Amino acid sequence: xxxxxxxxxxxxxxxxxxxxxxxxxxxxxxxxxxxxxxxxxxxxxxxxxxxxxxxxxxxxxxxxxxxxxxxxxxxxxxxxxxxxxxxxxxxxxxxxxxxxxxxxxxxxxxxxxxxxxxxxxxxxxxxxxxxxxxxxxxxxxxxxxxxxxxxxxxxxxxxxxxxxxxxxxxxxxxxxxxxxxxxxxxxxxxxxxxxxxxxxxxxxxxxxxxxxxxxxxxxxxxxxxxxxxxxxxxxxxxxxxxxxxxxxxxxxxxxxxxxxxxxxxxxxxxxxxxxxxxxxxxxxxxxxxxxxxxxxxxxxxxxxxxxxxxxxxxxxxxxxxxxxxxxxxxxxxxxxxxxxxxxxxxxxxxxxxxxxxxxxxxxxxxxxxxxxxxxxxxxxxxxxxxxxxxxxxxxxxxxxxxxxxxxxxxxxxxxxxxxxxxxxxxxxxxxxxxxxxxxxxxxxxxxxxxxxxxxxxxxxxxxxxxxxxxxxxxxxxxxxxxxxxxxxxxxxxxxxxxxxxxxxxxxxxxxxxxxxxxxxxxxxxxxxxxxxxxxxxxxxxxxxxxxxxxxxxxxxxxx
Numbered sequence: 001x002x003x004x005x006x007x008x009x010x011x012x013x014x015x016x017x018x019x020x021x022x023x024x025x026x027x028x029x030x031x032x033x034x035x036x037x038x039x040x041x042x043x044x045x046x047x048x049x050x051x052x053x054x055x056x057x058x059x060x061x062x063x064x065x066x067x068x069x070x071x072x073x074x075x076x077x078x079x080x081x082x083x084x085x086x087x088x089x090x091x092x093x094x095x096x097x098x099x100x101x102x103x104x105x106x107x108x109x110x111x112x113x114x115x116x117x118x119x120x121x122x123x124x125x126x127x128x129x130x131x132x133x134x135x136x137x138x139x140x141x142x143x144x145x146x147x148x149x150x151x152x153x154x155x156x157x158x159x160x161x162x163x164x165x166x167x168x169x170x171x172x173x174x175x176x177x178x179x180x181x182x183x184x185x186x187x188x189x190x191x192x193x194x195x196x197x198x199x200x201x202x203x204x205x206x207x208x209x210x211x212x213x214x215x216x217x218x219x220x221x222x223x224x225x226x227x228x229x230x231x232x233x234x235x236x237x238x239x240x241x242x243x244x245x246x247x248x249x250x251x252x253x254x255x256x257x258x259x260x261x262x263x264x265x266x267x268x269x270x271x272x273x274x275x276x277x278x279x280x281x282x283x284x285x286x287x288x289x290x291x292x293x294x295x296x297x298x299x300x301x302x303x304x305x306x307x308x309x310x311x312x313x314x315x316x317x318x319x320x321x322x323x324x325x326x327x328x329x330x331x332x333x334x335x336x337x338x339x340x341x342x343x344x345x346x347x348x349x350x351x352x353x354x355x356x357x358x359x360x361x362x363x364x365x366x367x368x369x370x371x372x373x374x375x376x377x378x379x380x381x382x383x384x385x386x387x388x389x390x391x392x393x394x395x396x397x398x399x400x401x402x403x404x405x406x407x408x409x410x411x412x413x414x415x416x417x418x419x420x421x422x423x424x425x426x427x428x429x430x431x432x433x434x435x436x437x438x439x440x441x442x443x444x445x446x447x448x449x450x451x452x453x454x455x456x457x458x459x460x461x462x463x464x465x466x467x468x469x470x471x472x473x474x475x476x477x478x479x480x481x482x483x484x485x486x487x488x489x490x491x492x493x494x495x496x497x498x499x500x501x502x503x504x505x506x507x508x509x510x511x512x513x514x515x516x517x518x519x520x521x522x523x524x525x526x527x528x529x530x531x532x533x534x535x536x537x538x539x540x541x542x543x544x545x546x547x548x549x550x551x552x553x554x555x556x557x558x559x
Contacts, residue, residue, distance in 0.1 A: 001075065001076065001077055001080060001204075001205070001458070001459045001460075001461055050538060050557045050558075051557065051558040052260065052555060052556065052557065052558060053536065053556040053557060053558045053559070054558070055556070056260055056261045056262045056263075056555065056556050057261065057262060057263045057264070057265070057556070058261050058263070058264045058265070058285050058286070058537065058551055058554060058556065059264075059265045059267065059283065059284040059285050059286075060081075060264065060265070060266050060267065060284065060285065060286045060287075060288070061266075061267050061269045061275040061278070061279075061284055061286065061287045061288040061289075062078050062081055062082065062245075062266040062267060062268055062269070062288055063077070063078045063268065063269070063270060063288040063289070063410075063439075064078050064268050064270050064408075064409075064438070064439040065078075065241060065242050065268040065438075065439065065440075066078050066079040066082055066245070066268075067079055067439065067440045067443065068223065069082060069083060069086065069223040069228070069236070069239075070210070070220075070222070070223050071083050071087055071143075071205050071206055071207075071208040071210065072139075072142055072143045072148050072150040072152075072206060072210065073148075073149075073150065073151070074151070074152070074205060075151040075152050075443065075478065076439065076443065077459060077547075078268070078288075078439070079205070080205040081266065081549070082245055082247075082266055083205050083208060084205070084232070084548065084549075084550060085232050085233060085234040085247055085264060085550070085551055085552075086228070086230040086232040086234060086235065086236065086247065087208035087209065087210070087230045087231060087232045088102045088103055088123075088208070088209075088231050088232045088233070088253075089102050089103065089202055089203055089204070089207050089208045089209070090102055090103055090104040090107070090117050090119075090136070090187075090199075090202045090203075090207070091104060091107075091199060091200075091202055091203050092203060092548075092550065093203060093544060093546065093548045094541075094544075094553075095539070095540075095541030095542070095543060095544055095553065096541070096543045096544060097463065097543065097544045097545050097546060097548075099199060099200060099203070101120075102203070103119050103120060103123050103131060103136075103209070103231070103254075104117040104118060104119055104120070104187075105118050105119065105120045106118045107199060109198075111194060112191070112194035112195055112196050112198065113190065113191050113192075113193075113194050114188065114189070114190050114191070115188070115189045115190075115191070115198060115199065116182075116186060116187070116188050116189075117133075117136075117186070117187040117188075117189070118185060118186060119131070119132070119133055119136075119184075119185040119186070119187065120185075120254055121185055122254045123231060123254045124231065124252040124253075124254065125211050125229050125230070125231050125252065126228075126229050126230050126231065126235045126250045126252050126253075127211075127229050127252075128252055129211070129213075129229075130184070131209070131231050132181065132184040132185065133181035133182070133183065133184060133185060133186055133187040134181040134184065135209045135210075135211070135212065136179070136181070136187050136209050137179050137180060137181045137187065138209075138210075138212045139207075139208070139209040139210050139212075140156065140161075140177060140179045140189075140207065141174045141175065141177050141179065142174070142210065142215075143156060143206050143207070144156045144157075144161075144164050144167050144168060144174055144177055145167065145174035146167070146168065146170055146174075147174075150206065151447070151477060151478065152204075152205075152206040152477070152478070153168050153206075153477060154168065154475070154476050154477040154478060155201075155204060155206050155207075155461065156168075156177075156206070156207075157475070158201075158466065158470050158476075158496075159191065159195065159198060159201050160191045160192040160193040160195060160496065161177060161178055161179065161189060161190070161191060161192070162177070162178030162190045162191065162192050163176045163177050163178055164177060165475075178190035178191075193496060193497050194499060197462055197463075197464050200462040200463070200464075201461065201462050203462070203548070204461045204462070209231060210222075211229040211230070211231075213229075214227060214228075214229040224239070225237065225238060225239050230250065231250075231253070232250060232253065233249065233250055233253045233255070233256070233259050233550070233551065233552035234247035234248060234249060234250055234253075234264060234551065234552075235247060235248060235249075235250045237263075242268060243267075243268070244265055244266065244267055244268075245265070245266045246263065246264075246265045247263065247264050247265070247266075248262065248263050249261075249262050249263070253552075255552070258552075259552045260552075260554070260555035260556075261551050261552070261554055261555060261556065264551045267284065269287075269288065270409050270410060270438075271410075271411055272287075272288075272289055272290065272291035272292075272410070272411050272412055273291045273294070273411060275287045275288055275289070275291070276290070276291050276294055276298070276532060279305075279532045279534075280302075285533070285534045285536075285537055285556075286531060286532070286533045286534070286537060287531045287532045287533075288531065289412070289529070289530065289531055290306075290351065290530040290531055290532065291411060291412065292348060292349050292350060292351070292412050292415060293415070295350060295351050295530060296350070298532065302532060304535045305532045305533055305534060305535060306530065306531075306532060307529075307530070307531055307532070307533045307540060307542065308351060308352060308528055308529070308530045309528065309529045309530075309541075309542050309543070309544070309547070310363070310528065310529070310543065310544075310545045311459070311527040311528050311529035311545065311546075311547055312361050312363075312364065312459060312460035312463060312467075312527075312545040312546050313361065313457055313458060313459040313460070313526070313527040314356060314359060314360065314361050314457065314458050314468065314523060314525075314526055314527070315353075315356070315416075315456075315457050315523075315524050315525050315526070315527060316356070316359065316456050316457070316458075316521045316522055316523045316524055317335075317336075317339075317405070317420070317453055317454065317455060317456065317521065317522045317524065318446075318453070318454045318455075318456045318480060318481040318520070318521045318522075319331075319332045319335070319452075319453055319481060319519075319520060319521060319522070320449055320451055320452055320453070320454075320481065320482065321481050321482045321483050321484070321520050322449065322482040323449070323452065325393060325395075325401065326403075326452065326453070328393055329518060329519060330389040330390070330392055330393050331389075331390065331393055331395075331401070332518075332519040332520065332522070333374075333385075333386070333389055333519045334385075334386040334387070334389040334390040334393075334428065335386070335424060335428075335430075335453070335522060336374075336386075336519050336522035337374055337382040337383070337385055337386040337389075338382065338383055338386040338423055338424055338427040338428055339420055339423060339424075339522055339524060340379050340423055341355035341356060341357070341523075341524055341525060342355050342379070343379075343419075343423075344416060344419060344420070344524055344525060345524075345525045348415060348416055348419050349412070349416070349525065351528055351530045352528045353525040353526060353527060353528055354525060354526040355524075355525055356523035356524055356525050356526050357371065357372055357374070357375035357516070357523060358372070358512045358515070358516065358523060359458075359468055359469065359471075359472070359512065359515055359521065359523050360465050360468035360469055360508075360512065361460065361468065361526045361527075362526055363526070363545075364460065364463060364464065364465050364467075364468065365463045365464060365465075366464070366465065366501070366505060367465045367505075367508065368505055368508075368509050369508075369509055369512045369513075370509060370512070370513050372513070372516035374516075383427045386427060386428060387427065387428055390428055390430075395428075395429075395430075396429065397429050400429045400430060400431050401428070401429075401430045401431070402430070402431040402432075402433070403430075403431075403432065403433070403452035403453060404432075404433040404434075404435050404451065404452045404453070405417055405420075405421060405432050405433070405434055405435070405452070405453045405454070405455070406435050406436075406437065406442065406445065406446070406451040406452070406453070406454040406455065407434070407435075407436050407437075407442075407454070407455035408436065408437060408438070408439050408442040408443075408455065409436045409437065409438050409439070409442075410436075413436070413455050414434075414436065416455070416524075417434050417455065418434070420524075421434060446480045447478075447480055449480075449482060454480070456480070456521070457527075458471060459527075459546065459547075460545075460546060461546075462546075463545060463546070465495075465505075465508045466492075466495065466496065466508075469492060469495075469508060469511050469512070470492060470496075472485075472488060472492075472511075472515060472520060472521075473488070473489055473492050474488075474489055475489075481520045481521055483518070483520035483521075485514060485518055485520075487514055488511055488514045488515070488518070491507045491508075491510045491511040491514060492507070492511055494507045495507035495508050495511065529547050535557075536556055536557045536558075536559060537554055537555075537556065537557075538554060538555045538556070538557045539553050539554040539555055540554065541553075
């Protein structure tokens with residue numbers, strides 16, 4: 001998933017648990033109280049044995065204004081953070097990244113090709129309508145329908161749902177997607193290829209359900225607060241564009257009795273220093289990320305508030321492979337080699353990020369990669385090779401390469417862009433024009449190829465190598481680098497059809513080697529997640545590698 005401005009890389013733990021077949025997992029962390037009494041009115045929780053604050057409200061920084069609240073119209077992390085509160089899919093994750101039941105109480109498969117989900121009978125929409133398997137059938141078919149123009153429709157193709165690819169390519173009607181409500185509470189999904197991690201993929205934003213009657217009545221305006229009907233723990237109360245999104249508890253949510261926080265507010269704060277200062281002033285409870293230059297100070301001054309957790313994301317610069325001179329691999333390699341990743345990771349971001357020489361996060365479950373040759377060189381050797389390659393193309397001091405580096409508005413991204421541009425200028429004499437754009441415009445221009453070189457980040461949608469490597473396949477709708485390699489596609493297709501884990505892993509290894517050879521993008525570092533969280537926020541997940549935070553699992557502790 002595309003990142004807006006997450007602060008960055010380190011060791012990932014917590015592989016997915018129980019990917020196929022599930023016994024009913026333990027219920028949320030705060031024990032339900034009698035229905036005539038909300039948890040916020042009780043004095044303690046049985047798990048933490050802490051006194052709860054009288055006011056159960058949470059304010060979060062969210063980086064930027066969401067492009068949409070329609071799960072089939074979004075592709076970024078800021079949007080998913082909000083949608084996770086408003087809509088619930090078949091499965092959720094707990095604080096360690098393990099799968100737990102969502103709308104589906106249980107599921108089973110005998111061959112990893114046909115999956116049957118059994119939905120809970122007490123699930124409802126926020127307007128009181130019953131939530132059924134027919135809602136999921138409608139929603140999945142809407143997501144894959146070309147008429148919807150979902151930026152993440154390719155994700156359904158990656159699940160290998162039967163006919164998904166043909167529907168996306170306009171060869172079949174969306175009604176032919178192999179998702180079927182066998183009855184109101186039984187959903188069957190058939191795949192073309194056996195995927196043992198398919199259930200984990202269903203926790204993704206694009207596979208959240210939408211309320212058909214509301215969508216069909218209001219069209220694109222169905223996400224306005226007055227119209228929104230969701231099935232999550234919260235419902236939209238107020239949305240002031242570029243100011244705040246306020247959500248209140250959904251009394252019709254199936255597990256509302258176990259929810260503690262009554263109201264959550266998301267603020268679109270793009271400047272990390274502003275985010276931090278508002279936290280220090282007591283105006284917000286949780287920042288979106290940390291301002292890099294203040295990290296060490298916060299370690300000393302706010303040790304109880306600073307949270308550094310694993311994060312399954314990669315930070316990179318993408319080259320426009322269909323635009324000269326970036327259609328020449330020598331130019332791409334020269335620019336990539338001249339980036340001092342060690343310096344960026346240690347001094348520019350400096351929170352434990354890992355320098356990256358391959359695309360997929362190096363701690364993704366089961367990933368094995370060959371160390372590319374350039375990763376074994378000293379930075380001086382990389383710089384020398386970069387200058388040599390650029391000279392071969394005809395660029396040098398007398399004819400400097402000049403281009404624009406695009407990034408979305410963020411002080412952290414700006415600092416990295418300035419540092420890398422300086423490296424390029426010093427090593428190669430390159431002239432770099434920096435351009436920042438607000439999130440939605442940035443995404444549109446990147447998707448349409450209106451750039452030379454762009455900042456990019458990718459967060460895993462599930463803990464398996466394909467969540468990263470499928471992005472560079474020529475048929476992937478989010479392949480904003482326009483990379484097209486039959487060899488790479490071949491490795492990925494072989495990996496996705498492999499029955500044996502070792503064969504799949506070997507093809508992933510070869511796919512990474514192909515990326516190092518073709519350099520359609522320049523990996524820079526692998527993330528960690530660092531943010532400020534008030535010590536009074538209980539239940540904060542420290543081991544969820546995808547940073548999936550559910551406010552319904554949090555609570556405010558009395559001071």
